[in-house]
Amino acid sequence: MIEVEGLVKSYGSFRAVDGLSLRVEAGEILGLVGPNGAGKTTTLRCMTGIIPPQQGRVRIDGHDLATEPVEAKSRLAFVPDEPRLFDHLTVSDHLTIMSRIYGVADGAARGAELLDGFGLGDRKNAFPTELSRGMKQKLMVAMALIHRPQALVLDEPLTGLDPAAMRQMKQRVKATAEEGVAVIISSHMLRLVEELCHRIVIVNHGKKLLEGTLEEIRAAVPELGVDADFEEIFIQATGKDNA
Amino acid sequence: MTSTLLRLLMMSLRGRLLRWARQLKRPKYLVGFVLGTLWILFWAFNWMSQGIVQAKFVGSQAFEQLGGVASEPLQLLAAVGFALVVSLGWLLPFGRLALPLKESELHLLLPAPLTRRQLIQYALLKAQVPIVITTVVFTILWGSGSRRGLMFVALWLLFNLLDHYSKWLTMTQLRLRQVSSLVSRAVWVSIWAALALFWGALAPRLYAYGLAIYEAIGLEEIDFGGTLDRGDAAGVEQILARVADVPTDPVLALLLAPFRWVIAPLFNTGVGEFTLGLVPGALALILLHEGIVRSRARFEDAAFEHARKEATKKSPTRRYRKLSESSRKRSPFSLPPVGRPEMAIIWKNIMQCTRIPLTWLVAGGFGLLTAVALIPALFQAHDAVFIFIAMMGVIFLPMIPWISVFALRNDIRMELPQIDLTRTLPLPGFRYVMAAIVSPAIVGTLIGALAVGLTVSAYAGIRIRGLMFGERLYGEMPFTNLSRILEQPLGLTIGLLIAGVLPIVAGSAVLCSGMNNLVTLMFPAWIGLGPTTVKGMAALGHRMLLAMVLALAMLVALIPGAAMVTLAILIQVMLDMGWSGWLLPVWGLLVAVPMFVEAWLIAIVAGRLWDALDPSGELLEAGS
Secondary structure, three states: OEEEEEEEEEEOOEEEEEEEEEEEOOOOEEEEEOOOOOOHHHHHHHHOOOOOOOEEEEEEOOEEOOOOHHHHHHOEEEEOOOOOOOOOOOHHHHHHHHHHHHOOOOHHHHHHHHHHHOOOHHHOOOOHHHOOHHHHHHHHHHHHHOOOOOEEEEEOOOOOOOHHHHHHHHHHHHHHHHOOOEEEEEOOOHHHHHHHOOEEEEEEOOEEEEEEOHHHHHHHOHHHOOOOOHHHHHHHHHHHHHO | OHHHHHHHHHHHHHHHHHHHHHHHOOHHHHHHHHHHHHHHHHHHHHHHHOOHHHHOOOOHHHHHHHHHHOHHHHHHHHHHHHHHHHHHHHHOOOOOOOOOOOHHHHHHHOOOOOOHHHHHHHHHHHOHHHHHHHHHHHHHHHOOOOHHHHHHHHHHHHHHHHHHHHHHHHHHHHHHHHOOHHHHHHHHHHHHHHHHHHHHHHHHHHHHHHHHHHHHHOHHHOOHHHHHOOOOHHHHHHHHHHHHOOOOOHHHHHHHHHHHHHHHHHOOOOHHHHHHHHHHHHHHHHHHHHHHHOOOOOOHHHHHHHHHHHHHHHOOOHHHHOOOHHHHHOOOOOOOOOOOOHHHHHHHHHHHHOOOOHHHHHHHHHHHHHHHHHHHHHOOOOHHHHHHHHHHHHHHHHHHHHHHHHHOOOOHHHHHHHHHHHOOOOOOHHHHHHHHHHHHHHHHHHHHHHHHHHHHHHHHHHHHHHHHHOOOOOOOOOOHHHHHHHOOOHHHHHHHHHHHHHHHHHHHHHHHHHHHHHHHHHOHHHOOOOOOOOOOHHHHHHHHHHHHHHHHHHHHHHHHHHHHHHHHHHHHHHOOOOOOOOHHHHHHHHHHHHHHHHHHHHHHHHHHHHHHOOOHHHHHOOOO
């Protein structure tokens, strides 16, 4: 499970994340949504140990990211919004290196299974520059899943994917959660969040505006009525905040 | 519309300058820029003050002297060069068959309401920036005093002629691809026939003229070590006068006349003569210009293809694409899924330099060194060949740390752009950084071992030659004196020396790599990260500063090792123990061990820096 308490991150005088707290249980999918510049990516980067927060605490499966980084990170996987791969490594090399770093005993078999699952089996000797953006994205997810993480953080996972790959990715994320993994998805695709996530957190200016299931969020914005779709709620909530 | 295109060109130039100026507002870029500029100025001044330019025949005074006394042969030589350039465009398949426009420019300009003429003119106009810069540089180097202005105009015209000719050639050859094959073949055959006739008539006359000049110079009479080096003006003038007296074949002069007309302004010193001399070149330029803009060649597809090719060529990842399927499956060593995780980082980083298994590399190195020893021995090569090989190894050795630091780049510099991936890896900072330090050091040490091996090969080669042909050494091998001092056979001395040097090679590679990784983590924005080499004055300044810091740090880091060896020698002298070649490996270890310890300490500090690194300011925001 993932626990975030009072996360604060500033860039100079600009506060990107302002005391954000959230909790994701095992098997749960949490959607993190917000307008551009709301602090989503910074939050995810703080949660995964890429950038240190100025305040707050992140725990992955009970291990504090600041004091037990290796234990926390070995249970965590992060898929960034932009697939950043090593130009000189082939698809297969990427999975080999991840297997070794995370000590996955059945790394070769698991890697082959993931590559086949994502339709990359015949591209295992290709370099990143020979892959489309969607393929790179799939490889990033395969790399994230190879060590069977207990917490999975995805930043805009569907960007660059074709409709068939989107459906496949959604199924994979659902299946991963069903295996007991705590999942956080940050996305601008509100339909995806609506469809996949058990709970949603709407953020703006680094602060949490609303949190809960879709019904709970709908109830929190009564002026839109009970039939309001998520897009209307999102615009209402973030618009109010901007005003 | 042309003014709009000109405006576009000026705006993009202005944008570049503004971006550059904005960057200089940040102290680190300003410092880098100042240092880089000082560096360039220092070298430029040094170069000019040493009189290299003025002293050589391309220098302004000598140029004028040559132009005055031996103007005829010089002009003929320049005309031949020009004729060669003109001909080669039709004879060799090099060069692009496309106007040099970027993909972004094509996407912007092709759908814009522009005439074809305007678009082509834009491509021609674009070339003016590099042409003017090159002309200014050459004018500064070659021109002198009042002639500078004339020289600028003459050079500008010449460079424009070359640029326009290459573009005219592009458009014409492109058009020839698009017309019927019969017409195309007829044109090509006619041009080749004309060129064959031209060069067939020119070559024997040129040879005869060259021979006459050679005889006039009388190379055998010149004392190169004396007269010319001392700049004996009288001697040079005598030679030039003899050269000027060589009569020019009238047919040769006639054949080269059109080319001489075009380059004439370069040699005309008087303003009136110069202005008149410009006319043929200017006319040729106008004709070429009209030929390009009026060409009916469909250039769009070729321009797109060229733009894409250029972008790929500039991509640092292009070399990976060329790898065969079997090469892609190779790796420096096998990496089982379970074991120390940092080995995966070393595996990955070495793979950036080579995918050839390390065992193959070592075997290949032995094979190469054996060949280096055997081949000259079998051909009974002179001692000089072996001494050259040995010296190559000795000269190459001190460069190893620098190779591992600057050339390989398979360290943390390549990791930082992938920070979103690397920072999430469950590896403590120390182990992660240590892996990044060790990777270039392994490759550097292997190259160092190869350099050491060259010295051994040279020695072995001489021995093999002696055994096979019974020849004695004519001169002295390097280290002969050392073997005498140590009272050991030369072979054993070299062996012991290598045993002493190898740990130092490995130590210095590790230490230098450690310092480089530490500096990268301390000042990531100062370092060129990723595979692309950053260009520009600020980057040059940063690199220069980094090199100075590393050189200084390396010197300081050598102090403990040097102190250890000094202490050992002192103890030896005090105890009156005498000298032996067996001390060489011990001294090598005494120098190397502190280096390894220092690298270890550096890894601890750098590991802490990695753990505490906040990449948000300098790495993630920079769009890494």
